[in-house]
Amino acid sequence: MFPEERRQAIVDLVQRHGRVEVAALSQRFDVTGATIRADLQLLADQGVLVRTHGGAIPVGAGLHELSLVKRRQQHGVQKARIARASSALIEDGEAVFIDSSSTALAVVEHVRQRRDLTVVTNSLVVAQELLGQPNVTVVMPGGTLHHDTVSLIDVGGLAVLQRYHIAKGFFGAHGLTPADGLTDVSESEARVKRALVEMCRQVIAVVDATKWGRTGVASFARVQDVHKVITDVDAPIEMVQSVRDLGVEVALV
Amino acid sequence: MFPEERRQAIVDLVQRHGRVEVAALSQRFDVTGATIRADLQLLADQGVLVRTHGGAIPVGAGLHELSLVKRRQQHGVQKARIARASSALIEDGEAVFIDSSSTALAVVEHVRQRRDLTVVTNSLVVAQELLGQPNVTVVMPGGTLHHDTVSLIDVGGLAVLQRYHIAKGFFGAHGLTPADGLTDVSESEARVKRALVEMCRQVIAVVDATKWGRTGVASFARVQDVHKVITDVDAPIEMVQSVRDLGVEVALV
DNA sequence: ATTTACTTTCATTTGCTTTCATTATACAGC
DNA sequence: GCTGTATAATGAAAGCAAATGAAAGTAAAT
Structure with a gap:
């Protein structure tokens, strides 16, 4: 699986499920937390999701x-x-x-x-x-x-x-x-x-x-x-x- | 549950119910009162709700x-x-x-x-x-x-x-x-x-x-x-x- | 040989709880 | 109506475990 695919999958997950956790993602994609954190960082920089401690939530979740x-x-x-x-x-x-x-x-x-x-x-x-x-x-x-x-x-x-x-x-x-x-x-x-x-x-x-x-x-x-x-x-x-x-x-x- | 989610839920509750209590919130989210107070403090600072003794009430959006x-x-x-x-x-x-x-x-x-x-x-x-x-x-x-x-x-x-x-x-x-x-x-x-x-x-x-x-x-x-x-x-x-x-x-x- | 993707390690930060002294509220007695 | 006291809520400080970001290292692809 390419990093791009993984990131896309993360975006899908956070949209559909409303939240994602670093630990769960790292297990699901079989990479370490550091990698997931890097992904989340990137996606958060792009404004696609909002980073939280331990995971992320979709953008626009807040009022x-x-x-x-x-x-x-x-x-x-x-x-x-x-x-x-x-x-x-x-x-x-x-x-x-x-x-x-x-x-x-x-x-x-x-x-x-x-x-x-x-x-x-x-x-x-x-x-x-x-x-x-x-x-x-x-x-x-x-x-x-x-x-x-x-x-x-x-x-x-x-x-x-x-x-x-x-x-x-x-x-x-x-x-x-x-x-x-x-x-x-x-x-x-x-x-x-x-x-x-x-x-x-x-x-x-x-x-x-x-x-x-x-x-x-x-x-x-x-x-x-x-x-x-x-x-x-x-x-x-x-x-x-x-x-x-x-x-x-x-x-x- | 992420802190952001909890805070969002508190905002929802205070809007819908008209009032929230520290004790009730701390029980509902299974955190101590200190944590809830910190949340309410934060939300009050943002102007999303108004702090009261023992809880908080909603603030109508300006206009x-x-x-x-x-x-x-x-x-x-x-x-x-x-x-x-x-x-x-x-x-x-x-x-x-x-x-x-x-x-x-x-x-x-x-x-x-x-x-x-x-x-x-x-x-x-x-x-x-x-x-x-x-x-x-x-x-x-x-x-x-x-x-x-x-x-x-x-x-x-x-x-x-x-x-x-x-x-x-x-x-x-x-x-x-x-x-x-x-x-x-x-x-x-x-x-x-x-x-x-x-x-x-x-x-x-x-x-x-x-x-x-x-x-x-x-x-x-x-x-x-x-x-x-x-x-x-x-x-x-x-x-x-x-x-x-x-x-x-x-x-x- | 160099780049890319990832892991490991580790000091730091964050989120939360607990404790405690202080302050606000309620209410009983005057 | 006032006042004193009991009760509850509060903010600050200290402590702890999980999560984090940075850095250095490893392996594969090009």
Whole structure:
């Protein structure tokens, strides 16, 4: 059995059974726990499952609200810094896109002082945050509501955005590597982002240090498609360098 | 059982049962109180529940509660009755439209028990309420966010809905008269509703008694376009009669 | 000869329990 | 209504066993 097959089998098991244990898996596939742990690590990095002590559970097992709150709290300081640096790029009167990642969400808090802004977003949370900001026009694409990310995913719904000229797009990501570019955990999510990357004159990636070197299941932008990466100082320096070598500006805040 | 699973189960319990006790939880999961307390601490820190002496109680999700409170302020009893009667018309597996009026919003509360429902709505509040209902697929049109009604208004964005066959549409209104039909307070709002009336096989107007005889600035449906009016017993009887004379079913609840 | 897949070893971390001093709650007596 | 006391809940600290990640080693494939 190839490692790939084993990993696929693990994914199947965790989906179908709701949980897997390291010990059980190591027995079933006749490998040691260390190997299983490596597999689980890999799959967790890809966002396919969630690692626990002693095993793993499927992604999305937790309430969406829980995960949103959780994600919002994690790395709060770095996110706030990244968000502040990002919002400094926004100019009055522009149209910008803000995606449904938690890092991009943090950008919203800083757009309050801008005037006559148009914010395009597929995130209900972003839209909600901007409600009651009379200086900001919020535009949303149509689509089906995705429970985990609280966002609309449907490429067909993007047609309504055609007439807007979006100056800058702020994209979060599950992972960022020089080779795979920006990646996300689901193909459907990635499909929308891919289309939106096309529509933004400038693509700005907002990713904290933990995202570097991680690869999700679906990529939505190559590094060359990105105009600017905003990340924090903990980002691995050699990876930052190779992204810079590809001609992309990387800001460490 | 993994710690994550236990915590998830605690969240489920506190949501469903309204309260949990440390002693009961520690017995149920076969761990000591100290462990349960640590779990509750963690969940309380995340804002998922509120800690009390001896246990915990649920916390309503921010806007969720807000909208609930708001909704119950005015004509609560009538609206609830109208909503209950309306939701009785919905059948499992259907696609229905629910608009952004407060009366239509009340219908949402009753769709929880339906299976495999598709709800089309341009209201962020409706979408929000249905989040976390795995049995309901939420579809939204694209558009610009209207601050007052918290809804998306943009006829262009409706294209994404073309492929859905919407069985029933529940429309609130600012006013209803035999002559002017259903009217709303803004032309832009009415324009969307007009298009949506076209798309629904059955148009159901949900209006409390105060709406009868009132006319807003823009009408979005003639009385003949409506298949059913659901209102309360306080509706002026002679006006109800003239609507019935036009061949429209009027239910007084 | 080099890469890939895996195992073994081991110091560290995690999750949990137990113990204990402190604090909150309930309620009986005034 | 108040107050003191009994009872229960709490958080902190210490201890323990299982799980873990990192590193070094082994074997097979290319």
